[in-house]
Each structure stands twice: as structure tokens, then as C-alpha cells.
Amino acid sequence: MKKLSFLLSVLLLVGILAGCGSEGASGELNDKKLKIGVTSGPHEQIVEKVAEVAAKDGLELELVVFSDYIMPNTALAEGELDVNSYQHKPFLDKFNEDHKTNLVEVGKTILNPMGIYSDKFDSFDDLPKGAKFGLPNDPTNGSRALYILEEAGYIKIKEDKREIASIYDLEENPLELEFIELDAAQIPKQLSELDAAAINTNFALEAGLSPKDDSILLETPKSPYVNFLVVREENKNDPVLEKLRKAYQSEEVKQFILEEFGGSVIPSWEE
Known part of the structure; x- marks a missing residue:
């Protein structure tokens, strides 16, 4: 009898959950x-x-x-x-x-928008050769940072590595940027030790940085x-x-x- 009651309760719960979907759950x-x-x-x-x-x-x-x-x-x-x-x-x-x-x-x-920030330089063009550049160490955001640099003309990514590019997939790096991969959340704290760095919007805002006012490069809607x-x-x-x-x-x-x-x-x- 207890088993039957339990089974009926389960069936009732399934019926309730099935009815919780959107009106447009199937069809138009x-x-x-x-x-x-x-x-x-x-x-x-x-x-x-x-x-x-x-x-x-x-x-x-x-x-x-x-x-x-x-x-x-x-x-x-x-x-x-x-x-x-x-x-x-x-x-x-x-x-x-x-x-x-x-x-x-x-x-x-x-x-x-992901932004490029610097405590030392007001323009990316001011960065010296061999500048230390910080970027997130996860594949998605690391690639994202590289795409920003490529769109601005500072690096070129190998054509066959474009889907998820890493710092090892560069065809051209005329500034000889030294890429330093860091945990995305920690980059704002390390900014003073770098020449420039890519910082996600949420972490930038938490650090008191404005993507619009403080970045020296900013991701565009073509991203x-x-x-x-x-x-x-x-x-x-x-x-x-x-x-x-x-x-x-x-x-x-x-x-x-x-x-x-x-x-x-x-x-x-x-x-």
C-alpha cells in the first residue's frame, strides 16, 4: 500500500512539472x-x-x-x-x-566589452618593445584578448588557429609583447606590475575601472x-x-x- 501511495505521489509530481512549461513549449x-x-x-x-x-x-x-x-x-x-x-x-x-x-x-x-588597461601608459602605441602584457589564462577569454589586439593591428593570429587562439598561435608580434597569463579575477590586482593587461568588464568595474573612460583599447561591436x-x-x-x-x-x-x-x-x- 505504501509503495502504491509513493508511486501515485511521483506520478502526480511529474504531471505538475510537465504542466510548468511555457505556452510555446512546442510548435509555434x-x-x-x-x-x-x-x-x-x-x-x-x-x-x-x-x-x-x-x-x-x-x-x-x-x-x-x-x-x-x-x-x-x-x-x-x-x-x-x-x-x-x-x-x-x-x-x-x-x-x-x-x-x-x-x-x-x-x-x-x-x-x-573587454578592455585593455594600463597604469603606466595612456595609449597602446606608447608601449615599448617587449612590454609585459597580462591576459586571462582561460582559453575563451585569452583568445578574446588576442582578438582585440589583432583587430587593432598589433598582432596577427595564424589563420588555422583562429577559432580558439593562444599566445602560441601568433604569426606576427611586431612589438614582441611578452604575454603573461593570469587568473582573470586577479589581473586588476597585478596591473601595476604589468605594462598593460586585458580585463573583463565585471572585474574592471569591481576594481573601479570604467571600460569607456579608463581603457586604452576597447572591444568593439564587431567582436x-x-x-x-x-x-x-x-x-x-x-x-x-x-x-x-x-x-x-x-x-x-x-x-x-x-x-x-x-x-x-x-x-x-x-x-
Whole structure:
């Protein structure tokens, strides 16, 4: 009898969880309401503004806020969300590869720009030959730092090593920069001992550095680390997504980002 009661309880719980998904969990998305996942912080703040703009066009956005980077994609893949807004394509591609999912990007949103900072020089052009350059020691952010230097013309990466470049994959390094790989969170504390260093936006802000005002080089919206709106592949052409893109990429939202974040977050749909 106890076994039967336990089985009935489990079945009831499964039924409840199955009913918790989004209205658009299968088939075409609801053209009046979307459930959108965001991470807390800037993404949450911006999508709250997007919701105000979208409401004028008859589209309701229900925000679901997450505190980690995995669950927003898991929830989307399982149909509990219609869309999410928090990630760049390299992260999305890695998630799809690791979890065998088919999530796709459908519209550019923002860039949290990585910056190059220096306590000693006001311009990257002032760096001497052999300058000590600090960069994150993880592959994603290390590559990101190198891409910034290449876009500015200071190094050249080997063509066959472009996907995830390391300091050993350089074809040209005319300044003979001495690359020093460090834990990303520790770089601001080591900046005084370096000639220049690449620092992620969150760590720069924690150290009192402004990407817009204090960096000597700043990542541009051409970066592959621009963030996107993401949906399940089956929904990528649903008409309601055009309403969402229009609201997010509106002048009203752009001005909100510029005023609220002062250059620490960059609207990335206009290059």
C-alpha cells in the first residue's frame, strides 16, 4: 500500500512539472506573450526596459531571472522558456556541443566589452618593445584578448588557429609583447606590475575601472562575443520574434543602455 501511495505521489509530481512549461513549449510561439530567461544584472535590467517597449506593440514579456549560466539554456531546451537573453555565440556553440541541443541566435543584443588597461601608459602605441602584457589564462577569454589586439593591428593570429587562439598561435608580434597569463579575477590586482593587461568588464568595474573612460583599447561591436537573443531552432522563424527584435533594438532601449551603463555595456546591433 505504501509503495502504491509513493508511486501515485511521483506520478502526480511529474504531471505538475510537465504542466510548468511555457505556452510555446512546442510548435509555434505565442504571438501575444513570450517567457524570456535572463541572468540577474544588466541583462535583467535591459529586458525589463524591452518589456515596456514591447508592450506598446501588444507583446507581453514574462521575465524569468537566473543566477547561473547553464540553467537559462537548459530551461529553453526543455521548453520552459520561449527565448533567453544573456550569452554570446562562443558560449552558445559550446553549450550545444556539450549538451546535444539545437539552440540558435536570432538577434544581437549587447556587448560587455573587454578592455585593455594600463597604469603606466595612456595609449597602446606608447608601449615599448617587449612590454609585459597580462591576459586571462582561460582559453575563451585569452583568445578574446588576442582578438582585440589583432583587430587593432598589433598582432596577427595564424589563420588555422583562429577559432580558439593562444599566445602560441601568433604569426606576427611586431612589438614582441611578452604575454603573461593570469587568473582573470586577479589581473586588476597585478596591473601595476604589468605594462598593460586585458580585463573583463565585471572585474574592471569591481576594481573601479570604467571600460569607456579608463581603457586604452576597447572591444568593439564587431567582436564575436556580442550577446544574442536565443531560441530553439524550430522557432527561429516565428513571426513574434520580429516584434521582440524590434523592441530590443529600438532607439528607446539603446538610449536606456547608454544612459544607465555609461559605456560599460554597448548596444551591439549597430556597427
